[in-house]
Amino acid sequence: MEGRRGPQGSGRPFSLAVVTLLPCPGHLPAAVRLQCPRMSAAPPRLLLPLSRLLVISRPALWVNTIGTLVTGVWLTGRLYTLDGGVLALLLYLTLPFNLLIYGLNDLADREEDARSSRKGGWQGARLRPEEEGPLRRSTLLLNAPLLLGLAMWLPPAATATLLLAAALFVGYSLPPLRFKARPFLDGLSNVAYALPLALPALALGAPVPxxxxxxxxxxxxxxxxxxxxxxxxxxxxxxxxxxxxxxxxxxxxxxxxxxxxxxxxxxxxxxxxxxxxxxxxxxxxxxxxxxxxxxxxxxxxxxxxxxxxxxxxxxxxxxxxxxxxxxxxxxx
The missing domain is CATH 1.20.120.1780 (UbiA prenyltransferase)
Structure with a gap:
């Protein structure tokens, strides 16, 4: 028995016409997708979604930045402060600053991380190649404007300390410095983790602890x-x-x-x-x-x-x- 045909001609041209009009979902068989004129690779992302950025920023380790800043406030003799500069620092030292620390590190170490059994979970992300560009742009977009704003707001000593911490973390991961691949400098550059402790004192005009x-x-x-x-x-x-x-x-x-x-x-x-x-x-x-x-x-x-x-x-x-x-x- 001859198969069912379309209004004009054989069944194959009709099926092709239908496939051409459909959005061609990715779960169609490969043979059908190859015939689909509208099937193409998804456009590259400009930025990574917030959920992915949070994973890369390792929230379990945010205590190293915001906890240090809060302890710095207590060391000035204040239980809390409503100073705008300190509150702005507190917000910056969450996702943006931790993305600067760990996002750039994951970018630079993508090949090593692919061989590390502890990556791909809470101990650090395992990046996919297509995520590199969006992660760079996301990190720059979240950090550059905030650093510029803080530099205009904070006293010079606090600004210099914050920029020094950011520069050390960038230098740790990225060439030409890439302290991570320089024995002993790799660890010594990690003094950057301590610098937020001094920021409240410098922002509030108190003695540095x-x-x-x-x-x-x-x-x-x-x-x-x-x-x-x-x-x-x-x-x-x-x-x-x-x-x-x-x-x-x-x-x-x-x-x-x-x-x-x-x-x-x-x-x-x-x-x-x-x-x-x-x-x-x-x-x-x-x-x-x-x-x-x-x-x-x-x-x-x-x-x-x-x-x-x-x-x-x-x-x-x-x-x-x-x-x-x-x-x-x-x-x-």
Missing amino acids: WAPLLALMSYSVGKHAFDAAQDIPADRAAGTRTVATTLGTRGVAAYALAWFTLAGALLWPVSRLTALALWLTCGGMALALLRRPAPEQAGRLYPLSIVTPWIVGSVAGVQLVYLLARGQWDGL
Whole structure:
């Protein structure tokens, strides 16, 4: 029996005419899609959607920026402030600044991240090639106008400190500096994580809390070294030289322990309880890696490393809030 035909001619021209008029969804069979004149690749994105930007910015690590800023406010002797500059900084240090930190890092390390088992989840995004351009544009759009506005609003010292932090993070990830691939400079550049602690004092005209600031710088250098230990195999395979690939697992564990020891010593005159919390958590995980010096052990300890800012920050924060509420703290 002859198949059903269209109004004019055979069934095949009629089917083609229908396919031509349809929007040609992507789930059609490949043979049909090849005949579809309207079927073409989707236009490239200009920007990434907000949900994807949030994943790339690693919200679990925002405590390293906004938590540091809030602690800086408490260290000035204020429980809170309604100063417009500080509130603007607080907003900027959420998605925009963390996207600058981790978005650029993920762009520069896309090939290494593709081989890293810990990427692709809460520990960091695994970027697709088509996301590179939209991520660059999104990062620039979210950061450049806000940095310019803050530079016009904040006092010069606060502006210089904020721009220094941004420059260090950009230099960490991107050439020609790319501190990440320069052993020891990779960790030393991470002092940028501590700089938000000084911003409230500089914005409000209060004394800079030097001892906590230097302690946080030391902690940041040590934490970077410790966290890099688990990436030794991937970094060596990619030809990336870091403090961890240079010192090896045992050496970098000892190096991190030295920085954690210094951080606690700097905190001791200000808050012995906070110093003890830092030594117990950070020093403890460094000693555990020294006992079993292997990248796999570093990977198992990494979740503890992730929560150390929450643990040590909570110990410091509870004390500060208690003293401020009782009127027993007026700043350093």
